[in-house]
Structures are given as structure tokens and as C-alpha cells.
Amino acid sequence: MRILVCVKRVPAPGSRINITSDGQAVDAAHLGFTTSPHEECAVEEAVRIVEEHGGEVTVLTLGPAAAEEQLRYAASVGAHHFVLIPITDVDWDPQRTAAALGSAIAGLEATDGPFDLILFGNESADSGGFQVGVRVAHALGRPIVNGIKGIDLADGTASARREIDGGFEVYEVPMPAVLGVKEGINLPRYPTMKGRLASKKAEVATVTSDAPAGGQARVRLHRPVEQVSETVILGTGPEAASAVVDLLEELGVLS
Amino acid sequence: MSLLVLCEHDRGVLAGASLEALTFGRDLAAAAGLACEAVVIGEGAETAAADLGAYGAATVHVASHAVLRDFGPLAWGETLAQIIRSTGAEAALACGTDRGNEVLAHVAALLDEPFVANCRQITPGGTWSMTRMQWGGSLLEDATLEAGIRLVTVAHHAVEATPADTPDAGTLVPFAADLADSAACTVVADRVVLTQGITLATSPVVVGGGRGVGSAEKFAALEELAAELGGVVGCSRAVTNNGWRPHSDQVGQTGTRIAPQIYIASGISGAIQHWVGAMASKNILAINTDSEANMVTKAGYAVIADLHEVIPAITEEIRRRRG
């Protein structure tokens, strides 16, 4: 089983995100970076699949040179091969990103054979374009379903579960396939100390891309105007219960 | 020339979110000088299409094909792309739901056009300008869109669905999609119902707990209150990470986005990841010992006290009033 996971390096912000003075990026001066959460789960899922079925996991990212940190993190939790498409811009638009990933994957497959399964995160935590995985799947001519919170592999078919209100849908997707997974598909492991130390020896391959820019362009980032609402304090102890129930009655939720 | 609004439905039941899209789309179409037309796809589409004229659709394209017995992202995307081509539509819009974003992404890939997800505001023109959500809505991005065909989604809850001042015809126009059998491979094969009744995403009352609850066991008091109110329990990411609740209870950017009548957030500090999942709530009551917690300052109502004392007291008071 050969599995590819595409991940994105994103800042790990607090409850207030600052923006650089040119408005082009999140000001990460105080921040650490992480793998976008859906993709962290995708890496975990891939590792679990090869732990069960055998095989190897390749992790691919497009990002700054520092994104090597996320590749090594993937190494520390059990992934095997690592590829970086370095960019110097703040972020690439979704079309351009997909084009770069698509041709990088085609290149990897040309050398080492096709991937049985390619996993994306449903959407990135930061720019949230909701499309890169789909575009790549189309470029590779493979089926894709997003929003996946459960995967079972059997007989060349990926049985993928997608959460909907009150239950889930099941898709039976023939492999090779692409799936966009969501956090909750698993609880990702943390790296062990030994895993971390071993990850330092992981080799990171580099693939360059000259994909052209797409039609969506960033003008600037900004924070939404905060709605300053006066908080009505209903009390400072259990005696507030009466005021709370008054409120519930008023809102009509006490049927 | 038209703007097509994809209206989702689930086996004939129109998604409320699509009415938001139609509400947004008819204004956008007017500003762009385009006709506002709706698209409804697959089995049950005709039922779902019934009221769309009231929300401003002049025409409703009702697409059908044997493959379209249930939702399938590729099949839906292919169908919408075909309608765009056949009508010569200039733009297509959906609501930024899981399905809406996914289908538009397929359309974009098929037409090789850009796609801008989760817009809150769009100014049409030669180049479209828009404000879209990043970070689940805690940041906004001003962006521009240069495209042959404009493909966008409007962020869920960005507008409230309201009928048009003057209803439009909503004339149903059938469309026979031309789909390959292979499109069937990503159509829903089966469904499993886990919960009967109210879910986190649709519940009118959500009782949320955060790190401040302290343990899995201590969620019992929240369960009790939720049951009393006919609601459900939600939780923060810290709780899921601690293994106190399943991920399906998680409210947040990477969990479930909720929009209840009231969200009772107890022992939740209000980190950004949680807030973006809760911010569509109509009312928020925060219960926290820290009067300056993010959740408290953002909430409309608050009780500054220990949730372990307040929650049982509320349950008790409800029972007392009900006799």
C-alpha cells in the first residue's frame, strides 16, 4: 500500500490573530507552527492504514523551507518519505497550489509507481479554499470525496464515511482514490521522544514548481469588526439560576 | 446571462442554507446585471424546487439522471458544469456548506476556473472583489477574482434567508444531465443513522463544556441540563483532546458549527477554534469563574461562578418551575 498525504504548515494562533503590516499574512512573530489539523489526522490515518495493511506513507507539502518542520513531525509519528515544494511567497492561490501538487505527485508516481490512496485535509485551517484536493484528483483522473471521518480498505475499494446530521453517508470509492479527511477521523498520536529523535534523520526531497498564478488574488487580510456587546451578568453564584431560567423562558426554549 | 445558485437538498428536503445562498445570490445577480436562476439536482429535486421563486429565482433548472439517485460530489459538479455550459451562465454560487464548497470545487476543476469559497460580501464588476473568510471567520480576506466564469460560495450564516420582496416565477426547467457511469463511484452508497432526533448542528439548545468541567464524569450535570431543555451537549477541543467526549461533540472550526437558539458555554475560555464554531448561536450564556474569559466577554449573558454549582442549580430551578 502506497499512501500520499498532502499537508500544509499553518501558524498555531491564540484567540486573537495579528496580521503583518502589509496585510498579506498572519503575523507569526509570537506563534509556533503546526500541521493544519485535518491534515494532522490524515497523516495519522495513513500511518494507521500502513500499520494494518503494510506499506509506506509519503508526505508532501508546499510551503516555505521551514515547512520541513511539519514533514519531520510527520516522520516523528511514523511517516516514511518526505517531499517539499518550496515557495517564497506568503501563500499560493488554490489553483496554483493544486497545479504544483498535481505535477509533483505525477512526478513521484512516474518514478516510484502510483499511490493507492492520496489523503488531503478537508480544507486548510488558514486560507480555507476548500478545493485543492478536488483539483488534484481531477488532474490525476481519480475519484475524490471530502469530509471523510472513517476509512476502511478492502478489495481495492475505500469505504469512506462522511458525517452528516444524525449519522453518516458511506461512499464506496475504487482505488486509486483521493479522500479529503476531517479532524475526528482519529485522535492523532503525539510523537514519542524516540520518534522525534529519529525524525531528525529523515531525508526531505525537494521538488520545484513553476505553476502559474490562478484567478484568485489576495488584496489584504483584516480582522472582522468585533461586535462589542455588553455582557449581561445574571449573577455570581448558584442563585443566578433563577435569572437564567427566566432568560430560557423568554427565549422560548423551555417547552 | 445568468447567475446560477445551486440549491442543495437531501432526498427532496431543501437545505435551509440554500435559501441563504439564494437570498445572497439574487442581490448579487441584480448588482451584476444578471438573471438569478436556481439549480436543483437529482432525485427529489422537483419537490425541493417548489418555493424557490419566492426567494427570487426566475428559473429553476431541475437536473436529472439515473446516477443522481443521491448526492455525489462529482456527479453534482459535472451536472452543474453542464448547465453552466448549456445556459452560458456567467457565474455560479452555492452556500459554503460541506456539499456546496465541494460541488463548486468540482465545477471549478472541470471548467478550469478559479473558485472562491466562503465569501461574506461580493462586489461584481469586470474583476469581482470579495471579502471571504479565513481561519473559519476569525480573519477576513479581501480578494479579487478574474475568471471566465465566476464560481463562489457564500459563507453559511453570512446572511439570513429572507423571501424576495417580489416573488419571481420560479419556472421549473428540466435538464437531462449527461453523466458517465464512472460518476456513480462517488455517489452515496449507503447511509447510517446514528441519532434519531436532535443533533448538535440542529439543536435549539446546546450545553457546552470546556476544560473547566474537569473530567468526563463531571459532564453528567451538563447532560442532565441538556436533557431537561431538550438539547444536546457540546464541548471544546481541549475536552476532546483529553478524551472526555467524542469528537462528534466538538464545537469549533474543525468540529461542528452550531447555531442554536441558546448556547450555554460552561467552563469554556473561548479560544478562537471554539469560537468560530459557536459564533452563529443566536444567544450565548457563558458560565465561568473568570469574568474576563474570552467567552464571557463575547457572550450576551454570563454567570460568573463555578459551573459545578450553577448548572445543577439551573436544572433544579427548571424542575421546580415545572412542578
Added chain:
Amino acid sequence: MSEFPARANVVVIGAGIVGSCLVGHLARLGWTDLVLLDKGPLPNPGGSTGHASNFIFPVDHNKEMALLGEQSADQYRDLGLSVDSGGIEVARTEERMHELTRRMTSAKAWGIEAHLLTPAEVKDLVPFVNEDVILGGFHSPTVSVVDSLETGTRMRREAVDKAGCQVFASTEVQDILTVEGEGGVTRVSAVVTDKGTVQAEHVVIACGVWSNRIANMAGATIPLVPTVHQMADVGPIDILAETNNEIGYPIVRDMDTFCYERQSAGSMEVGSYGHRPILHHPDEIPSNEEAALSPTEMPFTPDDFDEQMEQAIELMDMLGDAEIKYAINGLLSLTPDGMPCLGETIEVRNLWSAAAVWVKEGPGMAQVVAEWMTYGYPRVIDAHGADIARFYDAERGDDHIWARAEESFNKTYGIVHPQEQWENRRNLEVGPYFARQEDLGAVFFQARTWERPQWFGSNADLVERYGIEERPVEWDNRWWSPITVGEHLNLRENCGLVDLSAFQVYELEGPGAVAYADHLAVNRIDVPVGRSVYTPWLTPDGGFHSDLTMMRMAEDRVRIVTGVFDGGRDEFWVRRHMPTDGSVAFSNITRQTTTLGLWGPNAPAVLAQLTDQDLSQDGSPYGSIIPAGLACGGREISAALFRISYVGDTGWEIYTDWDNGPVLWDALMAVGADLGIRPTGGGVYGTSGRLEKGYRLMGAELESEYNPLEAGLARPKVKAADFMGREAYLAARDRGDPEVRMCTLTVEDLTDGQGRRRFMQGGNEPILTLDGDRIVDSHGRASLVTSAGFGPSVGRYLLMSYLPLELAHPGTDLQVMYMNELYPVKVASTGAVFDPDDTRMKA
């Protein structure tokens, strides 16, 4: 929530362990009208308290840190918020094993239970330790783990209940306002916050890593820098989870890798002081809203931690498979000298600092500051080493703070010799002879910012001349040279020239100068012009604040000469208590004046070649200052000749203008050449010469915990004029004989168990009875070595220590512990062991 007040008596900024305990202690001491602010939420406002590892190792070599650590541990215990987990410092090297014997000695000094363990004994207590990588351990059973956040909460509550303290969380300080009052004194007036402005009589900055930034708002400085201490929480680990406890195994400090392992429920916290120093400016610390975790839990930089991980796995194999669940670059505060910043800021009256304090000493340090505010001086302990006034200007800038923090970070678990010198930020202040001294191969010791020659390489020939031996153990030899003994013996035989440029020299001038000088000093300063007075300055409680020389230079002018270690504190003390009516002007003339000490039997003959002045005890009597012209380099320079001696032989401190220094040096060296003059270093001046004479040193023998009667510095009568500490001093005298007295002891046999001669360093080694018991007085003060050194002229190794009166007489046999071994000592004197009648000085 109460309304934000318009005024308050005391505003404490910062509700971490320090600020919270401080309001509690202020309330206990009767203060009211208190306001406590923090920009973060409660109970964890996001400072260093919130991520502290919360353990206390009570044994420290430093007296202040050890006593306050114990004090703090007891306060946590009294609240029931402490568990004695025990702790073990393990050694991987022979050098560390030696250091552990020093730990044992310090444990004995403070009366703390401790044991040396074999690797197998370590494993008995901590079964998951790999005994193959260690040589042994130091077990301290009273190591405790505390709940600092809950302690803060309880202390705040006590302040609320007792004193009506008002607490405001999420209240950000935007400015601290000051006013210029009478006498040009800048005084704090108000704290401006985002909730409003509160006028305040007193403001305390307990802002941890943010303290300097907050102090800067008022124009004050608190020299500290936020520094990263990396910590990772790894688990779950079954053997830990099975204890069903927050902590069930002793904490292990892996001293040689600068790392610790501390159980926290089912996982292990691995903390490091071994990574590269990572410093941050306070402006780089995110706000509570911006931070992913909390402001002081900064993003982990794993590359810095990898080596520590490998070492941790070496010691505890099970850690390798444990998951890294949480890892931070936690911030804590470092100062340029490793000690906290307590007390009133020197720049702004009534603006206090309670900063650079860690959880392990928080409650005790808070008590120190509360007492300081209440009584004008701390009572629980002498805190001169933590006094924020100790810093000179050159120590208050970021360049200095950062350089020193970078150098000291990896010494947190290091083996630091008592005499250890800094490598960077040297030559900040040098005397006018510096170039000459470098040419003479001087080895410089830095005293705060000042470089002082400790000995001169050019005197190496004296080692042979006097037949002096090296010390057999490297530790005893480190930062020491036999040359210093040669310089001593040469001074006694011929004469020596000592650079005293580092003296801090101040002048009080004006119609009120003498009266004010008398207000400061125990002894009478209103003496004839040209006379000097050696005198203590007392705290309000009658202990030593200072011990120095004051000189009546003119009718309305008094000169103050004090040691370089105490200059900052003494200058602040003078300025702090000065009359504001303009009757006294203060000036610091340190950099205009230089001093050379010329002592030895040939000193008069040397000096006589430069002047016609009568240098006999009639023309230049002991204790007098006379003006003189000195013929130097073909011209005459004016100097003041102060007949005094700190080394026991006759001679002078020669004061002249800084710029005259080089020619004076050259002239004295030239005319003294035939009379055996040698440049002579601090090893003679500060240690051997001084110890033979039994002279007490401020900060060593003299502390606020002791009074002049105990130090043997009380005069027969008390002057009529009022002075600071007079009431307490009179009361002490009324009580009759003091409970303890300062003594000089001789070590009767320096041979250790391996047959090597060992030499105590004067680092608080305990004096013990012949049964090996500690000697402790009714105030809990233990008898410890305050100074130690060889007395070449008496041929004995000398120690100084306070002893209870019944033991404080010549001939009493006792013991001293050094490196965990006992050596016999005998009380020699309560005065001088060399020339007790001062015949040589007055010759």
C-alpha cells in the same frame, strides 16, 4: 465586580505567586486599602507561575536563597498545599560527586536532612533510573511539590477577607505616573489602566517577566530578562500512573545534563537548563489573546531540546517510548547576577520591585517585601543580595542583563565555585592603573562592575622566596594563587601597594551635612575637621545596613567611603533618607577620586621620598586625614593622606584626583623599588591581611541579622545625637551581653580522609560541636563560616564565625564541616590573631 477605585494606599501589579502572596502578607501586617491588578485572568493570569514545575529543592549554597526557599516551603506547607516528594540530585561525573559533598555541607548548614546515595540506593527510590550512567546521588527527603496557583488564590482571599483588598483581573497597566516632590524626589503617584486610573501611595511591581517594562513606564529599572526554560510533558507511563498521585516518586535532577524529571500524575515532566540560552524582550511576549497557550508558554523549539531528550532517555529508558504531549518554551526571569530584585526602586520613591522571583521562593520573597514596606527593612532574613539597589547603572541596561543571563543560564545546575568570575562584560570599570597592572600580569576579579587585581603574575618570584605550596585539590586551588601568600608576606616584611580605586566615594555638603551624617551613623561624625570615623549604619531594627568610613573633610563637608559591593545600596540609602530641605547636597565622586593603599613597615620610608610632610604618628596620626603635596613625575600633585590600615601594618590610603593616579603609581613604585615595594592584590587586602586582624566585612560577617554588639563593634558609649536604629541599638545594649559574638577560629588540622590538605572557601560551612551538632541560637541563627583564608603571618588557616557567648572564648574546641568531612577547629580570638595590640599599625 467592584468599581475601579480612584485611589488606594497600595497598588500591587501582578497576581502571580508573588503579587498574590504579597497582598496576603501586607494584610497580615495590618495594611489596608489594597488593590491587586493583573492583565490576565485569574487564577492563572498567564505569567510564569502558571506553567511552573512547582517544586522546591531546599538545599542551596546561597544563604538568602536557601533560607527563603525553606521559608517559602513552610508557607506552602502551612496552607496544606505541599507534598514532600523528596528529590535526588544524581551525578554522572566525579566532579559532580565532589559537588554533592558540598551539597551535604550546605544541607548541614541549613539543618536540612540529606543523604548521599549509591547508584543502587538511587534505584531503590526511583526504580526506573538507569543506575549504570550515574555515580551516585544526593537525596533530600524534604523536597516538596507545591500548588502555587491555589496558594496565590488563598493568599488573595486572605487579603480580601482581612484587608478588603480589591482584585482586578484582565486589567492592563498602561502607565505609571510620578510626581516630583520636595527636594527633587520623584515619587510614584498613580497607575493608569484600561479600567481607569488609581492614585496610589505605594505601587509594587510583581510582574515577573514583564517587570522591567512596567518599571520603565515610571522611569525605573528592574534588571531582568525573560528567558526560556524548556519543558516537555511525556506520557502516559504506566509505572507513574499506578501511583494514582500527582507525585509518587522523588524528583530527579540529572545535574550533569542540567535536566530534571518530575512526575506529574501519569506523565513525566522533563525540564531543561541545558539548551542554548534563549532570551526575549518583554515586547516579544504575546498577550493572553495572542498566545496559543499562555503568554509565557511560548512555542516550543524542538531542535534546542533534542540533546536533552537523548540524555533523559539515557537516564530513564522508559521515556523514549512516551509521547510528547505538551512542550513549551516556558519563560522565567533571569537577572545579571542570579539573585532576585526586591525592594524600593532607586529611581522612584514608593515604587517597589518584587521581581525575578521563582515559585520556589515566592511566598518568602513576598514576605520580605511586605516587611520591607512595613518596617523599612526585611525581618525574616537579611536580603542584601536581593536588594534591587545593589545594581550600578552599568548593570541595568539590556546589554549587560542579556550578556549575563546568557552566561549564567547553563549554570543553573552548574557547579559554580564561590569565587567564580564572569567571562563576559568585563572591564566595565577599571582604575587608572589598569594598563600598568595588565603589564604586571595582574589577575583581575570583578566586583560588580569594577575590576580589581587579585594578585600579580609579576610577583611569582615571591612563591619561591617564601617557599609557598600549591593546594593539592584543584577545587581549593581554583581562583586562588600561592602568589597571594607571597604578596602578604612581602607586605609584612617590606611594603605593598594596593589599588583601591573601586572604593565608592560620596560627599555630603551643606549646612546640614554633618547633622545628616550623624543621623546615618552609629558613631559620632561631628568630630574635628581632618578626623575619620569607622562606623556602622543600622537598619531601623538595629542590624547592620552598612559598615564604612566617614571623614570630616571640612566644617560642612563629610566624605563617605564604602566598598564596591555595597556602593549601590549605600548610595541609595543616603539619598533615600536625605533631608529634602536643601540643607545637604549629595555627590558621588568615585570617578574623580582614586585611592592607593600603601602599607608595610617600609611604607613611611617610601612615602617620605615624595613629600616633606611629617609622616610620624604625630604629624599623621592614626585615623587622621592630612593634605599633602606629593612629588610625582616632576611635578607636585595634591593628595589626602589617610592614616589607616585594613591589613595590619602601618601606612596610608592615599586619595588623589583620578588623573593623577598613574604618576602617583609610577612614583611610588620607583621610590619603593629598593624598599621591597610590590603591587599587592585583593587576596591580601580582602582576605589574608584582613582575617589576621579580625576585620569584619560587610555582607560576610556583617548583615542586618546581627547588631554591633554581636559583631564586637560596639563602642563603650552611645552618642547623644539621634541616629537611625538608635532605639533598637539601645534596647540591645540594655539587654546586656549579646547572645553571640563574632570569633576568629583556627583550623587545627586541614587533612581530609584521603590525607590531603583541604582549604575551606568561606561559603557558609557549618561550625559544629565536637558531637557534630549544629550550633543554633535562640533566633534560629546558625554558626557558619562567614570568611575563610590562610593567615600567612600566623601560619594558620583562619575562619570567622558567630558563636554563642558560652563558646566564644579562646580555646574552645569545635569542628567545621567542609565537603562533607569534619575538621577540628579552635576559637582563637574575638579580635585579631595577628598583632592584637595594633603595635605595627601605629608604629
